[in-house]
Amino acid sequence: MPELYHSLLNATIEHLESLKKQGVRYIPVSSDTLGQLQVPHSCSEPVSTPPPARKINLRSTRPAPAPVTQAKAASVPPISSSEPQAPFPVRTPLSREAKESAIAALRTRVLACVKCPHLVAVRHNVVFGVGDIHSPLMFVGEAPGADEDIKGEPFVGAAGQLLTKIIAAMGFSRQTVYIGNILKCRPDTPGQSSGNRKPTPEEMKICLPYILEQIEIIQPKVLVALGATAIEGLLGKKEGIGRLRGHFLDFRGIPLMPTFHPAYLLRNQVITEKRKVWEDMLQVMEKLGVPISEKQQGYFLRKSS
Numbered sequence: 001m002p003e004l005y006h007s008l009l010n011a012t013i014e015h016l017e018s019l020k021k022q023g024v025r026y027i028p029v030s031s032d033t034l035g036q037l038q039v040p041h042s043c044s045e046p047v048s049t050p051p052p053a054r055k056i057n058l059r060s061t062r063p064a065p066a067p068v069t070q071a072k073a074a075s076v077p078p079i080s081s082s083e084p085q086a087p088f089p090v091r092t093p094l095s096r097e098a099k100e101s102a103i104a105a106l107r108t109r110v111l112a113c114v115k116c117p118h119l120v121a122v123r124h125n126v127v128f129g130v131g132d133i134h135s136p137l138m139f140v141g142e143a144p145g146a147d148e149d150i151k152g153e154p155f156v157g158a159a160g161q162l163l164t165k166i167i168a169a170m171g172f173s174r175q176t177v178y179i180g181n182i183l184k185c186r187p188d189t190p191g192q193s194s195g196n197r198k199p200t201p202e203e204m205k206i207c208l209p210y211i212l213e214q215i216e217i218i219q220p221k222v223l224v225a226l227g228a229t230a231i232e233g234l235l236g237k238k239e240g241i242g243r244l245r246g247h248f249l250d251f252r253g254i255p256l257m258p259t260f261h262p263a264y265l266l267r268n269q270v271i272t273e274k275r276k277v278w279e280d281m282l283q284v285m286e287k288l289g290v291p292i293s294e295k296q297q298g299y300f301l302r303k304s305s
Contacts, residue, residue: 093219096134102217103133106210110184115206119185125152129180129214136288137172138220139163140211141261142229143183145196154179159262163226166262169299170281171290180214182233183207204233215254222287223254224280227261245280248287257284275300 094102111126127144130153139155147157155163164174183199184207199207211233215223225231228241234251237244244258259280265273278299285292 094217099133099217103214106213106217110210113184113210116185116203118188119203122188123185124149126184127152127154127181127186128184129178130154131174131178132176133178133218135172135177135218136221137224137284138178138180138215138218138222139167139224139226140215140230140234141179141181141226142233143181143196143199144186146186146194149186154181155262158266162262162265166277166281169278169296170285178214178218178220180211182211182230184210198229199233201232204229208233215252220254222284223251223256224284225256225258227264230261231258245276246283248283255287257287271300271302 107128110128113126114120127148141154144154145157145159148154148160154160163179167174167177182204187197187199187203189195189197223234225234228238231237231241231244234256235249241258241260245260248255248257250256257280259277260273265277282292282297285296
């Protein structure tokens with residue numbers, strides 16, 4: 001029995017450390033469960049009355065063997081573009097059924113989230129994500145806007161319609177890729193009748209574990225980060241999307257392509273800016289092994305006179 005006890009205890013510690021790496025800092029633990037963790041079942045001494053229920057501070061669990069190069073939500077300095085992040089735990093690839101079960105369970109938790117009371121008070125819907133969880137390609141944006149908040153689906157406004165066109169030009173569709181956001185609720189805009197605002201670092205820190213878990217479940221072959229805020233949320237970088245785009249970064253073992261947010265292209269109707277985004281997408285297609293036609297190669301190129 002002691003061997004079984006210590007085996008379960010070690011498994012619990014490993015699970016807590018995994019949560020810690022995802023940005024989770026506290027988890028609720030009942031007094032009964034805490035009592036079971038404190039005393040082995042094989043102990044012949046009487047079990048003392050367990051203390052009142054409290055939260056386990058994941059900072060006090062067994063220290064990690066080495067510093068974790070994690071996103072900003074984990075309170076470490078931003079990493080350079082050449083420094084890879086700690087990969088997700090090595091796991092056997094999930095079956096379709098396991099993925100669908102895991103994403104459904106996560107969705108249930110996210111839809112019930114009330115960690116940001118000021119956002120809960122004004123939201124219409126939690127915007128979880130949309131698309132094919134078995135897709136090799138995943139797009140990550142920053143946060144829902146007014147249209148997304150009403151419909152409960154990411155990228156459905158003007159910027160979303162442009163993203164849909166970009167995805168279609170790549171040979172995919174909204175149904176064959178997965179689209180999510182760093183933040184699952186629309187950032188509130190007190191005193192404003194319209195418009196959107198950038199998520200705060202604290203809001204992104206609170207919500208980050210959800211997108212990390214989505215990525216870990218979906219296991220995409222390539223990630224596309226749409227805009228500077230998505231990069232800041234995932235990698236803790238504030239270098240500017242103009243400097244980072246066009247080059248693959250490493251996100252926990254997954255190639256990540258930073259590119260301009262579609263809203264930027266709506267504000268800057270310049271063919272050279274559109275071509276930059278398209279060049280980023282051509283690199284994504286090449287990384288995925290998707291055939292690229294001459295027509296696709298020539299999008300947004302100025303015709304010589």
